[in-house]
Each structure stands twice: as structure tokens, then as C-alpha cells.
Amino acid sequence: xxxxxxxxxxxxxxxxxxxxxxxxxxxxxxxxxxxxxxxxxxxxxxxxxxxxxxxxxxxxxxxxxxxxxxxxxxxxxxxxxxxxxxxxxxxxxxxxxxxxxxxxxxxxxxxxxxxxxxxxxxxxxxxxxxxx
Amino acid sequence: xxxxxxxxxxxxxxxxxxxxxxxxxxxxxxxxxxxxxxxxxxxxxxxxxxxxxxxxxxxxxxxxxxxxxxxxxxxxxxxxxxxxxxxxxxxxxxxxxxxxxxxxxxxxxxxxxxxxxxxxxxxxxxxxxxxxxxxxxxxxxxxxxxxxxxxxxxxxxxxxxxxxxxxxxxxxxxxxxxxxxxxxxxxxxxxxxxxxxxxxxxxxxxxxxxxxxxxxxxxxxxxxxxxxxxxxxxxxxxxxxxxxxxxxxxxxxxxxxxxxxxxxxxxxxxxxxxxxxxxxxxxxxxxxxxxxxxxxxxxxxxxxxxxxxx
Numbered sequence: 504x505x506x507x508x509x510x511x512x513x514x515x516x517x518x519x520x521x522x523x524x525x526x527x528x529x530x531x532x533x534x535x536x537x538x539x540x541x542x543x544x545x546x547x548x549x550x551x552x553x554x555x556x557x558x559x560x561x562x563x564x565x566x567x568x569x570x571x572x573x574x575x576x577x578x579x580x581x582x583x584x585x586x587x588x589x590x591x592x593x594x595x596x597x598x599x600x601x602x603x604x605x606x607x608x609x610x611x612x613x614x615x616x617x618x619x620x621x622x623x624x625x626x627x628x629x630x631x632x633x634x635x
Numbered sequence: 636x637x638x639x640x641x642x643x644x645x646x647x648x649x650x651x652x653x654x655x656x657x658x659x660x661x662x663x664x665x666x667x668x669x670x671x672x673x674x675x676x677x678x679x680x681x682x683x684x685x686x687x688x689x690x691x692x693x694x695x696x697x698x699x700x701x702x703x704x705x706x707x708x709x710x711x712x713x714x715x716x717x718x719x720x721x722x723x724x725x726x727x728x729x730x731x732x733x734x735x736x737x738x739x740x741x742x743x744x745x746x747x748x749x750x751x752x753x754x755x756x757x758x759x760x761x762x763x764x765x766x767x768x769x770x771x772x773x774x775x776x777x778x779x780x781x782x783x784x785x786x787x788x789x790x791x792x793x794x795x796x797x798x799x800x801x802x803x804x805x806x807x808x809x810x811x812x813x814x815x816x817x818x819x820x821x822x823x824x825x826x827x828x829x830x831x832x833x834x835x836x837x838x839x840x841x842x843x844x845x846x847x848x849x850x851x852x853x854x855x856x857x858x859x860x861x862x863x864x865x866x867x868x869x870x871x872x873x874x875x876x877x878x879x880x881x882x883x884x885x886x887x888x889x890x891x892x893x894x895x896x897x898x899x900x901x902x903x904x905x906x907x908x909x910x911x912x913x914x915x916x917x918x919x920x921x922x923x924x925x926x927x928x929x930x931x932x933x934x935x936x937x938x939x940x941x942x943x944x945x
Contacts, residue, residue, distance in 0.1 A: 548850035
């Protein structure tokens with residue numbers, strides 16, 4: 504004898520279907536949320552890494568500064584602290600100082616302090632702090 | 636009194652329209668009285684039970700009153716026995732006789748259980764059953780001479796049992812199967828999608844973890860946003876510094892004008908120009924107009940001091 508009312512069976516399957524849809528909707532929302540988080544992390548990660556490379560990668564900054572100094576005949580002193588590289592020089596010829604300053608400003612260093620004082624008609628002193 | 640038999644913990648009862656009410660708590664096997672079904676002997680060239688059951692509605696068509704019937708068939712030697720019964724009528728009788736539907740184990744026809752075992756036996760004072768030409772039939776008890784009452788406790792039940800369609804009037808079997816199949820297919824589709832998306836979600840999480848490792852990101856997005864914001868602030872400030880210094884260094888100065896001092900400290904760029912005795916500063920101020928400079932002119936020393944706030 505068929506003891507189970509078919510309507511109960513249909514209701515049971517409808518309930519299971521509703522529950523399955525509910526879990527599926529939650530999973531889908533979690534998936535979309537994870538995807539959004541992934542894209543956000545990727546975007547922020549790429550930008551942060553790129554900017555860290557420019558402003559926080561000490562090896563990169565030091566190599567760039569050494570490269571600029573090696574190409575210049577300026578006699579300057581460099582001093583490294585935990586947060587800065589300081590470059591200073593007195594009575595430097597205008598033309599060479601101008602080239603040096605152009606190169607420094609063309610690189611994306613984080614220049615924190617700069618002081619140029621004219622000594623006479625052909626020389627000037629420079630003091631520069633670059634953040635790293 | 637009705638005869639009952641215990642076999643495999645189930646009580647066997649003979650169910651007839653004239654049966655008295657039952658009061659049984661145990662499981663029940665029911666033998667249906669011939670008055671509850673129609674039976675026909677058939678010699679048809681069909682091989683399977685399914686085929687003959689399909690033919691039975693047309694076989695009984697001219698005999699049965701207009702109701703919904705269920706059909707059953709079995710083969711005995713070369714003869715098919717076809718049965719037609721009204722589920723609703725039997726269920727109503729079961730209810731009337733106080734039999735608990737949930738306790739019913741199996742339901743049999745008197746034809747399949749008693750045909751070979753009896754000649755004539757009384758069911759109660761008014762009714763008897765007998766087997767005639769292989770068919771079990773009911774008769775008024777006065778028509779037969781039998782004094783024995785039906786003792787079904789000795790009967791070994793056959794394999795010919797039927798299922799009553801208790802809910803066939805709510806929904807027919809075919810529609811029920813279709814609805815169930817559709818629901819099951821939907822459930823499977825949604826469940827499969829759920830599994831696929833869960834796997835995809837796990838893959839995305841793994842990729843996110845790799846991103847965090849590759850770019851040395853902090854554990855929370857708030858920290859990372861804060862770090863990025865700080866770097867972007869530095870980036871924007873450096874652009875402003877370079878623009879301002881470039882404008883100062885590229886000024887078209889007059890012959891008597893010289894840049895004597897340039898400094899950057901915190902957010903302020905200071906530039907000092909010697910401007911000669913005529914104190915003409917228009918060209919300098921015009922060149923720096925976009926930077927909104929604050930300026931002072933010191934006449935005794937002929938100096939123009941410009942401060943630009945970034």
C-alpha cells in the first residue's frame with residue numbers, strides 16, 4: 504500500500520530544492536565577494552608594490568643614486584640614515600649641479616628636503632634628503 | 636468472529652464488506668474477499684506481466700462500473716489471471732473496519748491465496764466462499780453445505796501481493812513521477828552549480844593568498860589601503876614638488892635677476908631672487924602665477940622672496 508502521501512514527497516523535494524537554492528545563493532554571494540576581494544587585493548597589491556619599489560625599496564633607490572653619482576663629476580657627500588639618504592656638496596659648478604639636479608628630479612625619488620644656495624656667480628651649494 | 640493468523644509477526648485477516656470491525660495493533664496482512672475485485676482467466680499470446688496489465692483495462696471495460704481501477708495479473712501454467720480492483724473502495728473499507736493503514740504489511744487476493752486450498756468454507760453466518768473452476772467466489776452460506784469456518788492461520792501467503800494507490804485521486808502516478816523527476820533534476824542542477832562555484836571560490840581564495848604573498852601585503856585590507864594611500868600621497872606631493880621646482884628653474888629672468896636660494900622644507904618651497912634696483916618682479920610672479928605664490932619684496936637688499944605651499 505502506498506503509505507506516503509505524494510504531496511508530502513513533493514513538499515519534501517520542494518523544501519530540499521529551496522534549501523539547495525538557499526545554499527547556492529549563499530555560495531554564489533561568497534564567490535562574488537571573494538572575487539571582488541581578489542580584484543581589490545590585486546589592484547592594491549600592484550599599486551602598493553610599484554610605489555614601494557619607488558619609495559621604499561632601499562636597494563633600488565641606492566643603486567639609482569649611485570648610478571646618477573657615477574655619471575656626475577660632482578664631489579658630493581652621501582650619508583645614509585634609517586629613513587633618508589642625504590647628499591650634500593659645497594661650491595659646486597652651476598652647470599654640473601644643474602645636470603645633477605635634473606637627473607635627481609627626473610627619477611621618482613621622494614625628495615624630502617632640498618636647499619640650494621648660490622655661493623658666487625659660478626658656484627652653489629646643495630643639500631638634499633631623499634626618503635627611502 | 637473473524638479468523639486471524641500470525642505469521643512473521645503479522646496478523647492475516649480476511650477482508651470482506653460484511654467483515655466485522657477489527658481491533659489489531661500488530662502488522663496486518665489482508666486477504667481481499669472476491670467481492671472486492673474482479674478476476675478473469677485469459678489465454679492471450681503475451682509474454683510479460685507488464686504487457687497483459689496494459690491490456691486489462693480494455694478486457695474489463697465492458698464489465699466494470701465507471702471508476703478508476705488498478706490492475707494486476709499473474710500466470711498460472713498457460714493461463715493468465717487478470718484482476719481489476721478499486722483502490723478507493725478497498726481503502727474506504729479498510730478505514731471502516733478500523734484497520735490502521737500504516738500497519739498494513741501486504742494485501743492479497745483470495746483468488747491467489749485460497750483457490751487451491753478450499754472447496755467451500757463459511758466466512759460468517761451469511762457468507763461463504765468456494766473455489767469453482769479455479770475461481771474463488773462468494774456465495775450465500777445457505778447455498779453451500781460447508782460447516783467449516785475459514786482458518787487462514789494455516790495459509791502460507793503467496794508472492795502475489797498488491798499495493799493500493801492511496802493517493803491516486805490527488806495526483807496520478809505519471810504526473811507524480813514527472814513532478815518528482817523535474818524537482819530532482821532541479822535539485823541536482825542547483826547542487827552541481829553549488830559545487831562548481833564552491834570550487835571556483837576556493838581557487839579565487841588561493842589566488843588571493845598568492846597575491847598577498849607576492850606583494851607582501853598586510854593581513855587586512857584596511858592596512859593595505861592605508862599604506863597605498865600614504866604612498867599615493869607621497870606620489871602626488873612629489874609631482875607637485877617637481878612641477879614647482881621646474882617652473883622656478885625655467886623662469887625667464889632679466890639680466891639683473893638671479894636665483895640665489897632655493898629650498899624645500901616640509902610642504903613649502905622657498906625661492907629667493909635678487910631683482911636689481913628697479914625691483915621689477917612682474918616676469919617672475921607671472922611665471923609662477925599658477926602656483927599661487929606668497930611673496931615679499933625686500934627693497935633695501937633688492938630681494939624677492941617667494942614661498943609656495945604645496
